Amino acid sequence: MSDAYSAAGRARWWGILAAACVIAVLPLVFRDSYWRTNLIVCALNVMLAIGLDFVVGYAGQLNLGQSAFYGIGAYVSTLLIMRLGLPFWPAFVCGVVASALSGMVLSLFAVRLRGHYLAIASLGFAVITYQVLLNWISLTQGPLGIYGIAPPPPVGLPGWQIDFTDLANLFYLVAGFALLSYVLLDQLVRSPIGETLTAIREDEVSAASLGINARLWKVFAFAVGTAVAGGAGCFYAGFVGTLVPDAFFITESFNILAMVIVGGMGTLSGPVFGAILLTVLPEFLRGIGDLRLIVYGLALTLVVLFMPGGIAQALRLARDRLMRASSRQTAGAKP
Known part of the structure; x- marks a missing residue:
């Protein structure tokens, strides 16, 4: 059993290393500003998901x-920078x-609620x-938005900026930061904390x-989940240079939830793939005009109907089939 756990642990870290290598290569492959912008949006959506x-x-x-919480992180960090002159990184922490x-x-207010009642409260x-954000005009500029938000300041290294x-x-x-967030959350869910949360999810009465x-x-x-969303919001503000309330309308919450469902809830790696897919897919479908909305909706429906466990489930099934096929070939090759 311990060997199995250690093998799984090594596989996870190899996967994280592979993700870091992919991150390093992507901007070298996609050199135009359009796709680099989409890469940043993918990273932000991964954090949210x-x-x-x-x-x-x-x-x-x-x-x-x-x-x-995405919007709170964005507005708090931006207002601290532009109104109080706070440097970016302290403002990031505050956001x-x-x-x-x-x-x-x-x-704290919704802790007694479950299921649909909690969903309505949130x-x-x-x-x-x-x-x-829309109506506190003296602070947020309301629908006019906040403009001229600077990106994070340069980082100076010896002989390199x-x-x-x-x-x-x-x-x-x-x-x-998205990869760091993933690693930290992965360590949490594989620790006794993750087992505790899973016990509460499965049967709160038995857990009590x-x-x-x-x-x-x-x-x-x-606190942990919304902190990650707040970090994404801080980066979003410096990325787009403009904050308007419509960027944080409730439809964004449903988009993020769709990324989690399509990727596979309760897997962490699944929402990463879900976030990337649902960020990139509309861009590939942009050439077919309004038909892209139909194709996009149909794709989501098919995933939910035929892959209720999301992309993560599909990848697990594919891996298991490959392993079974490999084991059968190995067994057949023996004299």
Whole structure:
């Protein structure tokens, strides 16, 4: 058993190393600004999807307010930079903390709710947040938005300066944080914390009978998942240079949830593939005009109907079939 666990652990780290290599190569393959922009959007969506999957897929808490925490991180960091003159990285930390605290506040009020009731409460929080961003004009500029947001400041190294106005460098930064977020969440879900959250998701009453404080762990899950969304929001502001409330409308929450469902809830790696697919697919379908919406919707429907476990399930099935075929060939080759 220990050998199996160690082999699985080595496979995970090899997978993470492979992901790092892919991240390093992608800007070298896609050199035009259009696709480099899409690469950055993919990295942002990966952060949003894995943060939501930690709450929905592992803790079993249906959060439909992820767009709100995305927006809170973006606006808090931007306002601290532009109004108070705070440097980017301290403002980044404040944006992440503000999103995490907001998630904790929501979970404290909604901790008694489950299923559809929690979904409605979190959706209501997203609507309230959107209305605040839209109508608090003296602070957020309302529908006019905040313009002229600078990207993260350059990082100086001996004989070399990394300028984040370069889309390739900005992609490396955002994708690096996305990979770091994935590694941290992966370590959490494979630790006793992950087992605790899974126990709460499967049967909260039984978990409570074992002495697990379900309310406390729900708050923890919300804090972690929304902190990742807040980090994505901080990078988003510096990436686009403009903040408008419509970027964080409730439809964004459903888009993020679709990434998790298509990828496979409760897998972490699945939402990564789901985020990439649902970010890139509309771009490939752009050439067919409005028909792309029909094709996009049909693709989502087919995935949900025929692959309820998402892309992660399909990859597992393909891997198992290859392993069985390989073992049969090996057995047949023996005299």
